[in-house]
Amino acid sequence: MSQLAGRARGAGRWLRQVAALVVKEWRQLLRDTALAGFVVFIFTVDILIAAGAPALDLQAAPIGLIDRDASTASRELAGRLRAPYFDVRAVADDEQQVARALERGQLRAVLIVPHGFERALVRGETAQVQLVVEAADSNLGYLVASYTERILAPLAAEFASPGATAEALPEVRLQTRFRFNPALTEAWYSTISELLTMLTVASILLPAAALVREKERGTIEQLLVSPLSPLQIVLAKVLAMAGVVLIGSLVAVGLVMRVLLGVPIAGSAPLFFALVALYAMTASGLGIVAATYARSSGQVGLIVLLLVMPIIMLSGTWNLRESMPGWLQAAIYLSPLRYMVDIAYGVLLKGAGLAAVAKPAALMVLLGLAFLALGTARFRRQFR
Amino acid sequence: MNFSRVLALAGKEAREVRRDRLYLLLAFALPLILLVVFAYGMTTDVEGVGLVVIDEDATAASRRYADRFQSTRHFVPAGVDAAAARGETALIDGRARVILWIGPHFERDLNAGRTVDVLAQIDGAFTTAARTIHGYLEAINAQANAELRAEVLAARRGARSPATAQLVEPVRLQTRFLYNPELRSVVTVAPSLLMLVLLLVPPLLIAVSVVREKESGAIFNIASSTVTRLEFLLGKLIPVVAIGVANGLLLWLVVILWFGVPFRGSVPQFALAIVLYVLATASLGLLVSAAVRTQQAAIIITTIAAVIVAIQFAGMFAPLETASPFNRALARLFPAADFLAIVRGMYLRGAGIDVFWPELLALAVYAVLVLALAYALYHKRTAA
Numbered sequence: 001m002s003q004l005a006g007r008a009r010g011a012g013r014w015l016r017q018v019a020a021l022v023v024k025e026w027r028q029l030l031r032d033t034a035l036a037g038f039v040v041f042i043f044t045v046d047i048l049i050a051a052g053a054p055a056l057d058l059q060a061a062p063i064g065l066i067d068r069d070a071s072t073a074s075r076e077l078a079g080r081l082r083a084p085y086f087d088v089r090a091v092a093d094d095e096q097q098v099a100r101a102l103e104r105g106q107l108r109a110v111l112i113v114p115h116g117f118e119r120a121l122v123r124g125e126t127a128q129v130q131l132v133v134e135a136a137d138s139n140l141g142y143l144v145a146s147y148t149e150r151i152l153a154p155l156a157a158e159f160a161s162p163g164a165t166a167e168a169l170p171e172v173r174l175q176t177r178f179r180f181n182p183a184l185t186e187a188w189y190s191t192i193s194e195l196l197t198m199l200t201v202a203s204i205l206l207p208a209a210a211l212v213r214e215k216e217r218g219t220i221e222q223l224l225v226s227p228l229s230p231l232q233i234v235l236a237k238v239l240a241m242a243g244v245v246l247i248g249s250l251v252a253v254g255l256v257m258r259v260l261l262g263v264p265i266a267g268s269a270p271l272f273f274a275l276v277a278l279y280a281m282t283a284s285g286l287g288i289v290a291a292t293y294a295r296s297s298g299q300v301g302l303i304v305l306l307l308v309m310p311i312i313m314l315s316g317t318w319n320l321r322e323s324m325p326g327w328l329q330a331a332i333y334l335s336p337l338r339y340m341v342d343i344a345y346g347v348l349l350k351g352a353g354l355a356a357v358a359k360p361a362a363l364m365v366l367l368g369l370a371f372l373a374l375g376t377a378r379f380r381r382q383f384r
Numbered sequence: 385m386n387f388s389r390v391l392a393l394a395g396k397e398a399r400e401v402r403r404d405r406l407y408l409l410l411a412f413a414l415p416l417i418l419l420v421v422f423a424y425g426m427t428t429d430v431e432g433v434g435l436v437v438i439d440e441d442a443t444a445a446s447r448r449y450a451d452r453f454q455s456t457r458h459f460v461p462a463g464v465d466a467a468a469a470r471g472e473t474a475l476i477d478g479r480a481r482v483i484l485w486i487g488p489h490f491e492r493d494l495n496a497g498r499t500v501d502v503l504a505q506i507d508g509a510f511t512t513a514a515r516t517i518h519g520y521l522e523a524i525n526a527q528a529n530a531e532l533r534a535e536v537l538a539a540r541r542g543a544r545s546p547a548t549a550q551l552v553e554p555v556r557l558q559t560r561f562l563y564n565p566e567l568r569s570v571v572t573v574a575p576s577l578l579m580l581v582l583l584l585v586p587p588l589l590i591a592v593s594v595v596r597e598k599e600s601g602a603i604f605n606i607a608s609s610t611v612t613r614l615e616f617l618l619g620k621l622i623p624v625v626a627i628g629v630a631n632g633l634l635l636w637l638v639v640i641l642w643f644g645v646p647f648r649g650s651v652p653q654f655a656l657a658i659v660l661y662v663l664a665t666a667s668l669g670l671l672v673s674a675a676v677r678t679q680q681a682a683i684i685i686t687t688i689a690a691v692i693v694a695i696q697f698a699g700m701f702a703p704l705e706t707a708s709p710f711n712r713a714l715a716r717l718f719p720a721a722d723f724l725a726i727v728r729g730m731y732l733r734g735a736g737i738d739v740f741w742p743e744l745l746a747l748a749v750y751a752v753l754v755l756a757l758a759y760a761l762y763h764k765r766t767a768a
């Protein structure tokens with residue numbers, strides 16, 4: 001009994017020591033005004049800025065029109081390509097001038113209605129239209145072509161001679177619904193992606209930089225001669241920064257996204273924040289591992305950049321994971337953010353419950369434990 | 385200002401960099417690794433997207449229709465049983481991004497010449513991908529309809545009749561993509577990464593090298609010497625700009641030789657653009673270093689700022705004109721958008737300095753202004 005009580009007292013002291021170190025980390029962060037200010041910025045103003053992020057969509061894309069037919073049909077056709085997607089303007093039928101405008105980026109595309117367009121329609125032949133798209137941005141180029149195609153299709157059906165349309169022809173009509181974000185409101189997507197990006201950068205960088213600073217200044221030796229174990233030192237850094245990140249996300253989601261921006265939260269908020277806490281610890285573990293490989297802050301900055309940039313760019317926040325080559329898809333399984341992307345979009349936008357996110361959550365925790373074990377082991381080896 | 389003193393300082397920096405092997409390796413390897421990984425990973429192609437078909441008709445016609453989607457490189461069967469698809473759990477847990485629902489009587493109604501509705505539910509959480517996926521679904525459906533009509537009409541009255549041609553395809557849109565005829569994502573992404581990588585690395589290198597001296601107190605040696613503020617800043621700037629420009633040229637070569645993106649512009653003109661851009665971004669790093677006291681803060685602020693600027697204010701993922709007016713104004717505070725316009729225009733479209741001189745001038749003015757600001761903010765006697 002007394003042995004048990006002693007052990008409980010020991011555990012209590014162990015935790016109190018960790019808590020004291022956590023408080024020390026927080027004090028240090030608060031004292032670094034530039035850094036503390038920046039942490040506040042990324043969870044508030046930055047999320048607001050992300051709400052106004054550009055969307056990959058056409059908005060008054062400038063399209064040049066060369067109407068060589070100048071008929072009722074060609075004017076009807078040009079009239080269909082309009083706001084909000086297109087801004088169609090007549091341009092001179094001069095190859096040189098058009099090429100210049102495309103080169104400058106003043107025009108996204110040129111639509112050429114050739115001579116005899118209407119006549120072909122009247123005769124019941126297929127009428128030709130040419131679209132020359134500036135595709136230096138392949139995505140926008142595809143959208144210009146695809147939107148034009150979509151706008152022309154119903155018009156083309158109307159043009160077909162009246163006698164023929166009376167004939168019943170089969171057609172498959174594709175009805176499209178966008179689930180979870182019916183109007184494809186950009187802010188719902190961009191704020192979540194931005195939050196995940198900032199969560200990741202902060203969770204990895206804060207503890208890594210804090211640990212390397214102690215190494216550089218030699219204060220780590222002071223900690224090690226104190227009655228603290230390496231695990232306590234590492235754990236304190238992880239918990240301290242995870243706490244900061246958790247509070248930051250509470251403000252970002254609860255105040256900025258929900259109240260100020262009106263992003264709907266479909267799932268359970270406690271579930272989301274519990275997983276954010278786990279995620280922050282996982283990512284912090286990775287930061288600790290990175291820090292054990294560096295001797296100076298400059299080095300840790302570059303090492304962490306090497307880890308952080310692929311993680312934030314390739315885990316599914318800003319790219320389509322499944323379109324990456326196989327070796328990268330395999331590598332990204334080591335990215336904690338990969339799992340958090342599924343969790344965050346699942347819970348926040350799709351209303352996923354614990355069952356739906358259990359698998360990514362479990363994998364994320366496993367990864368976190370592996371990072372923490374590796375980080376502590378390397379840390380211990382370096383100082384023993 | 386004394387040039388020999390600037391050179392002596394720059395030489396000292398170069399020696400310090402040379403001595404730190406890991407740092408030197410990272411300063412050159414990091415940009416290269418980031419370029420290669422991102423060029424493969426940040427693909428904007430839509431490939432291998434999970435698709436579930438719920439085929440309630442289960443006839444030859446419905447299967448053929450469904451196969452049109454699954455046989456493209458854009459979509460793969462998600463391998464989800466129909467029950468999970470019906471309950472949308474496949475969309476919620478992210479196993480699929482599209483559910484295609486073909487109702488009963490699909491074949492019967494088509495054979496009767498009626499219009500049949502097919503429902504496509506697209507995961508709208510990732511708005512950018514959702515739009516492109518929608519485009520591909522529509523294109524495949526349009527193709528299916530054209531073939532369907534052609535078959536029916538050929539059966540009814542023979543394929544050679546001209547009216548048949550018009551009924552199948554009243555208007556044909558011939559699309560030609562300039563500068564990137566196959567719409568390869570890498571053509572757009574790889575050159576743009578010059579913008580991102582040169583926004584990340586030079587500011588980080590310079591900020592860390594200044595703040596390290598602040599933290600270690602070595603800066604007091606400078607403060608008590610006859611070296612002026614300007615000489616000190618230039619001494620820091622020159623080696624980093626040299627590294628940055630070398631990086632830029634190396635990346636440029638890799639984009640051409642490894643990723644096979646043809647360079648259409650003038651080599652000296654584009655090289656000038658790289659020099660001006662690196663000057664501008666390195667100056668931003670100096671500005672950060674004037675504002676912060678710890679390397680931890682310097683690393684975190686330069687990294688996060690670069691990420692924010694690249695994603696929100698450069699137009700890398702989406703055209704800036706779709707951003708909110710406030711964000712567009714903010715974008716003017718950073719050099720990334722100008723440089724990206726130069727990359728797309730000079731590199732991909734082969735435009736010259738006669739077209740892009742305003743952007744080049746803006747970069748130069750920007751670099752000078754930011755340097756002046758850093759100069760004004762930096763004092764020899766700091767509170768550090």
